[in-house]
Amino acid sequence: MEISTILMRYKDSSSGHFDMQMIGTFLSFASRGDRVGLNQMLRQGISPNVQDYDKRTALHLAASEGHASIVELLLAYKADVNLKDRWHRTPLTDAKLYGHRDICRILEVCGGKDSNSDHPLTVRREEDSIEVNIDISELNLQHSSIIEQGLFGESEKVKWRGTWVVKTVIKRVFSAKVNTLLRELRHPNILQFLGSIVHGDEMILITEYLPKGNLQDILRKRLDPPTALRYALDIARGMNYLHRHKPLPIVHNNLHLKIRDNN
CATH class of the missing domain: 1.25.40.20 (Ankyrin repeat-containing domain)
Incomplete structure (x- = not known):
C-alpha cells in the first residue's frame, strides 16, 4: 500500500x-x-x-x-x-x-x-524509581479479552486513554531497579513498557499491544526470502539494542517474538 x-x-x-x-x-x-x-x-x-x-x-x-x-x-x-x-x-x-x-x-x-x-542521568530521586504513572481507573475493561503476550502472568487486552494496551498481573513484584530499567527501554523492535500499577498485593504491568499476534505462528509458514530477511533483521536489531544497552548490557534469556502492525 x-x-x-x-x-x-x-x-x-x-x-x-x-x-x-x-x-x-x-x-x-x-x-x-x-x-x-x-x-x-x-x-x-x-x-x-x-x-x-x-x-x-x-x-x-x-x-x-x-x-x-x-x-x-x-x-x-x-x-x-x-x-x-x-x-x-x-x-x-x-x-x-x-x-x-x-x-x-x-x-x-x-x-x-x-x-x-x-x-x-546518574541521579535519581527515590520517588522517581518507584513511580506509578498509570491510574488503574484509566483502564477500560469493556470489550477486553485474554491474550498470550509474555510469561509473567495472565495478560488481558484493555483500553487505556483510547488505545489498546496489555494489562498483565504479574506473579511477583519487581524491584524498583527492574521497574526503572523497563521504563527506560525504547526501540522499535522491543515491546514498549508503558507503566506499572501497584494494586493491593499485586503488581500490574501495562505494555504495548501487538495486534498481529505471535511471530512464531507466522514463522511456521513458508515465507518468501525478502520477508524472512526482514523479520530476521528486525529481530537482530532488537537483540542488538539489548546487548549494547548502557551502562550494562541486557541478556534476554527467554526470547518470545511478537510482530507489530507497523508495515
Whole structure:
C-alpha cells in the first residue's frame, strides 16, 4: 500500500493527528535510518514532531542510533530540536549519551540544548524509581479479552486513554531497579513498557499491544526470502539494542517474538 494511501487512512481529519500505528511506522523509519521512507512520509504531511507513548520523537531516535543523515533531514523539515521526552531528555542529550559526536555538532549548530545538566542521568530521586504513572481507573475493561503476550502472568487486552494496551498481573513484584530499567527501554523492535500499577498485593504491568499476534505462528509458514530477511533483521536489531544497552548490557534469556502492525 502506498504511503499516501496509508496517511489518508490514518489521519484524523478533524484534529490533524495521526494514530499510534502511523506514528510507529514513522519512528521506525527514523530508528532504522530509512531516509527514503521517512522523506516520503514527511512529504505527504506527517509532522516531524510526532511522539510515541514516551514522548520520543524521530529526532530522539535518529540521534540515539547515530543516523546523521536522518537528523539533517528532520531538521530540514523544521523538527523541534529541543523537545523533551518523558525522561526530560532532548535529542542532544541522547546523542551525547551514545557518543555520536557528529550528531551533537549538527544539533548544537541548530540550537540544540543538553537537558542533562538540569536532569542528571546518574541521579535519581527515590520517588522517581518507584513511580506509578498509570491510574488503574484509566483502564477500560469493556470489550477486553485474554491474550498470550509474555510469561509473567495472565495478560488481558484493555483500553487505556483510547488505545489498546496489555494489562498483565504479574506473579511477583519487581524491584524498583527492574521497574526503572523497563521504563527506560525504547526501540522499535522491543515491546514498549508503558507503566506499572501497584494494586493491593499485586503488581500490574501495562505494555504495548501487538495486534498481529505471535511471530512464531507466522514463522511456521513458508515465507518468501525478502520477508524472512526482514523479520530476521528486525529481530537482530532488537537483540542488538539489548546487548549494547548502557551502562550494562541486557541478556534476554527467554526470547518470545511478537510482530507489530507497523508495515
